[in-house]
Amino acid sequence: MRAQFLLAHSIHRARPATRSPSQKKRHDEHGARCRNSGTRHNPVGEGLVPSFTSAVDRALPNIEDPNQLIQSPSDLPIPAGFGPIARHWGPRRVFAGTYDDAWATKHAPLWPADLDERFFRAASPGLQAPEHLVGGEPVRLVGLHPDGAIEFAAARLHLAPRSLSSGPAQE
Template sequence: MGHASIENKTPLVLEPLFLADEEMRPLLTLVVKATYDIGRDGLTLADEQVPVNVAGEYWGVPEESGYRYEPECAFIKPATDVVLVGHACAPAPGTTEVLVALQVGPVRKAVRVVGERVWFKSMGSISMTKPRPFERIPLRYERAFGGWDRTDPDPAKHGFEPRNPVGVGFRASPRHFEEGLRLPNLEDPEQPLQRFGQAVAPASFGFVSPHWQPRASFAGTYDGAWTQKRKPLLPKDFNRRYFNAASPGLVAPGFLQGGEPVALVGASPLGRLAFALPRVIPKATVELAGSEDVHPALNLDTLILDTDEHRAFLLWRASVPLRDGPHDVRSVRLEAEGLPVVSTESGEGANMEGKT
């Protein structure tokens, strides 16, 4: 048979991906992405809709930085990730500390952002310098507590903070003092760093990388039994919560529905932002060979607020089990309530086959 056809009757981006679940059963995963401009008066649908980011994007070198945008190619997320990308913005010259607070419907989080500080030793005691004034500080895990301790001459004794290997300030022992060691700029206001050698929870609003804790704990057990009995399938104890990549406290219970109030303080030069999420309901129809049309429920499972670019990204996702593979799919049609109707029928099915 020929390639499947795609009819997108919305201004949003539709990306069909051919993936597999835990048991390597073939799936058609539909990812729908909306781009909105953030303004003082709320959200407006952007003229340019940003494509689905299948590869993802790091802030810097992958081994030394976290994700700016995670790869948008999971076959499922069991809840909605809420992510903030941007900078803490000082309200006035001379600011040394600001509280960044985000609330989206049922989820809320606050992070204390402090100017540059270092540890120093004076008369036998270890203290931190007073924070320096700042204008903007990145809200990235590289500025939160964590990192590596490589002070021991034996590399085998090097250690790291498993919740944030790319952060700053981690030392495996209070005996590993280093003059001028940076302190984190981002802190949990309920658990500030107070003494050298203290281990606190990394605080940020960004994506948690797959190999960081606690996310990595949901990946399952890769031991000898897995190698002998399950490989290359995922382990039996794999938990789909692994696919949720938002920071602790920013995974919504269930899925956001649209219409939820959003409030953001301290992370935009526009000042306090307050608006409601758009009430958009994408609806997909999938025609499969030899069966009735399927109408999978598209769940809003990712919200990214980027106050550097003043854009908001909303992603919906649904997966349809396939009998054999991509050739099962005859057509995909996307419509949406709450958006103007457009007519864009394309032969993108020629490209669908390679999207994995």
């Protein structure tokens, strides 16, 4: 995470950040100067603006993909972060399937036939596992804590299904 601002047509050198204010707190502190400048990928995002003029003295995004750092106002990288992506935001909505009249008359309220399983992934694309997790996978969080990386194993869940019946047994 790096804290930086665009000042008079250039991005000043990034400073390490140890804390990041919430979206609401950041808006309350900066008021109209920091109005939402989100995109279809992140409608509540900060820092992506259409011109140099509108970018001066504006905070850049709190979190960036280290492979797509913003170098100028014309850079519009896909937003990065570790919070969930809402179902109606661009990155997930494209996988939702078709909800047309045919769906409404033949399939509703079930999912449409062309629903893509990726619709159910709320994590940012860079944080999604390529395969289903089973537990025990190593996890390493870098750049999120002032003391350094946080490492642990993903939890293992063991489900034991049970069935209870209040009536007589049926075959």
